[in-house]
Amino acid sequence: MAAVMRFWKLCVVFLWCAMSLPAFSRAQEEDFMRIWPENPVVPFGGFIVLNFSANCENIAVETSLSKVPAGDGPSWKAFNFTSVTHWEPQILCHADCEKGKAKFQTVVITVYRAPKRVELDPLPTMEVGEEYNVTCRVFNVAPIRNLTVTLCKGNEELHKKTFEDHNNPEASDVVVTHSITAQQDNHREEITCHAALDMRPEGPLFEKASPDKSYSQSRAVYPPEQVIVELQKSSTGQSWHYDLKCHVIRVAPLSNLTVTFFKGTERLISRKLWNYTKAERANVTVIHPIVLQPGDYGKEATCHVTLDVSPHKEPFTATSHKLELKAAETYRAVTVAASAVATLAFVLVGFVIYYLVWAHGGSK
Template identity: 35%
Template sequence: MAVQAGRVGRKRDRKVTLPSAGTSQGWRWECDAAAAQQGSGTPGELPPMGPTVGLLPPLLLALAGAARGTFTVRASPEVAVVPFGGSVAINCSHGTCPGHEATLGLETSLTKDAGSRRQSFVLVNVSEWSPRPAICHGTCGEQRATASATILVYRLPESVVLDPVPAAAVGESRNLTCRVAEVAPLANLTVTLRRGGETLRTQSFGAAAGSASVAISHLLTVGPGDHGQNVTCHAELSLRPHGQLFLNDSMPVELTVYAVPKEVALEPVPPMAPGKNYTVTCRVVSVAVIHNLTVTLWRGGEVLAMATFPQATRVDVPNGITAREQDHGHNLTCQATGPRFTRTSAPVTMEVVEPPSHVLLALLLTLLVVALLGGAGFIYAAHYHAEKCGIYHLLWWQNKDKC
């Protein structure tokens, strides 16, 4: 059939070919522009057309493509989550393929087995930490399409363990350390340290090749209320939104906290006389409750007294002692003992002195009286002579005839 070229002042032959229906090339239609211009009038030929005839072939091509459809391939799931050494299935599917039988396949560096259906492929013994994406590919006649599925390989922690925490006095600090062994992917891991229901520290990690072991620490300064509290470590491996959230907790570690006296002292002791009884007081003061406190009074290496208190923050323990001559120069000490501590006061030296005898005391008193009386007589005589002879003639050898 003949059609007009559609441009004024220029004539040429034009042949248009469209895909033929029912074949991979589509349907076919040809027109001879020169014959159409000559107007041969042959039956079945198209009459001459105007300039818009040049738009017809592209329009017919578009309509033909729409009728035929675009061939597509889909991979499911788009992110396949699999434990290291495990297996996972990837399903490949395709869109419509009119007039042809579509084919599907899976391209991967991993070992695969065909599933029960030809669209299902099972990746077995996945032993690569970061495998390349698996590619679903399909053909429909001369058309080819692909879709990829990412492989996410993980490993649950082999263990989540808290290091033992030594007992600590009130106000002391201890390191809390949690260790998570062989986990992947590390970027999906979060580790949290808790004291009771209180979060002490939470830490995430950057990406790492393969599985890895990590440890986090927190320096805790303990107070009186921490005694008996449990410390725990929580590891979370989140594969969301493509997989599950895995939780793993360590065994709890109980904190042991004890109080230490800030003061252990003996009250001052006066000089002692042998055989006399005296009271010695030991004082113990603490900022927190001390459990099972024992207070002991020592004289040298000898225990004089001992007292025990189930709970105490301040105690004054009086102890009666009898002084002995052999105790002179010995030290008295007070000792406070608890489950985790021993504190001793500064020593107090005993001074045991024998008092003067009664005879010696009487002699001393007599001498004192004589001295006092003799002194009084001398003063009286001096006064008498001063009045009779004058102050300048007190000496008898100077004027003994007058006085």
């Protein structure tokens, strides 16, 4: 510790000499007092050495900060202000000058804290043409008036926010929000947030960006333009075996799509398209094998689709037209039944006619 203090004394003496020599080269016509550095900056919890010089006597310093003498001379004193944990602390220096006059000067220390963390709020799945908010949060930073927050999409600067009018010197959190409109080519664009605390020229420049895990990918959402259901004979060729097909036209993203088949009010099956990774609009056909029964004749089949992008937006839903179930086997069954009924009717009519003729002939 003693070695450190001797080092600081040597530094302060050198700085004081460099600052004071020009003053000694000219006549001392008036009293003066100087504090160096003139605009001191220090990190919160750090320390700083200040030099106080004057052509007066009895230089004294008043402050609420803890201080340790760091050197002195005939017309100067230096102090090491340790563990600065006040925001914008003031230091008053005064000295006794000729004719009973006192000289006073005050310096304000700017205390800073580099951004502790920079994060982006997760972006929702986006629908093309819709407006969304991008929110960046900078945590525990000071002074905010020296802060600049920039939102970027890839290499493109979306928004830059400065805080020159912010007067509170204490560290706090900052929230910056900017609205964007989702475009068709935004899929997998990286949205990033950059925070810069600029303490130059007296202090350093701190820069921090949102981490990779905060990068949010916007995805275009296209509700289906059309939903069509059809019934086709199964390729197995078995009787009463058919395929219900649901055609969903120009929809994205497919991975958020669920297709549900109904027969009347009976739900047959629901399928979520987990394995579809296409981000752009596409057509998709979902097939459900079905075994019809004669009793299904006249029932209606429908296809219901849900594009679920919750919780950020209400799901999109659409339903196909109603398709009346008419199987070829049903037609054949109806034809056979009709033929049987017609044959039976013909036999009955013949029997009636025969009976009438026979009965009439026998009565004669």
